[in-house]
Amino acid sequence: xxxxxxxxxxxxxxxxxxxxxxxxxxxxxxxxxxxxxxxxxxxxxxxxxxxxxxxxxxxxxxxxxxxxxxxxxxxxxxxxxxxxxxxxxxxxxxxxxxxxxxxxxxxxxxxx
Numbered sequence: 001x002x003x004x005x006x007x008x009x010x011x012x013x014x015x016x017x018x019x020x021x022x023x024x025x026x027x028x029x030x031x032x033x034x035x036x037x038x039x040x041x042x043x044x045x046x047x048x049x050x051x052x053x054x055x056x057x058x059x060x061x062x063x064x065x066x067x068x069x070x071x072x073x074x075x076x077x078x079x080x081x082x083x084x085x086x087x088x089x090x091x092x093x094x095x096x097x098x099x100x101x102x103x104x105x106x107x108x109x110x111x112x
Contacts, residue, residue, distance in 0.1 A: 014068045015061055017102055018050070018095075026097045029084055034094060052094050059091035067095045071105045081105040 022037045034054035039047040048061035067087045074081045081087070084096035099105050 011065055011068070014065060018064055018068075018098060021098055021101065022050075026094070026101070028093045028097060030093075036094065050091075052091070054094075057091065057094075059094065063089050063091060064095060067092060068099065068104060071096075071099050075105040079106075079110045080108055082107065082109075 019038055023035055025033060025035055027033055032054065034052055036050045036052050039049040039051045039058060041047060049058045050061075050064065051058050067089045070087050070089070071081055074086055081096070081099075084092040086092075087096060087099075089095075100107055
């Protein structure tokens with residue numbers, strides 16, 4: 001996917017964009033497959049967490065939005081985000097491929 005500026009997108013929309021990819025198959029940078037879904041409570045109400053199906057880990061909405069903001073900043077400053085560690089948060093290995101697919105960032109340095 002070609003990178004496009006998302007700085008004008010409201011942070012609430014960023015959460016919705018990530019949720020829009022729930023259930024889709026992704027791979028970490030190491031090639032490990034995973035999917036995710038939004039966590040629900042016993043009453044079936046949706047919570048502000050993602051559940052990564054690979055290891056049943058959860059990533060909070062605030063962490064997703066922090067990683068999103070970091071990805072945008074790094075993309076703007078460096079022209080690309082070289083890997084998940086650059087996001088600097090828990091769950092980055094799962095969020096990075098999602099952000100790549102959404103076009104939040106690219107993983108390769110642009111040709112000058």
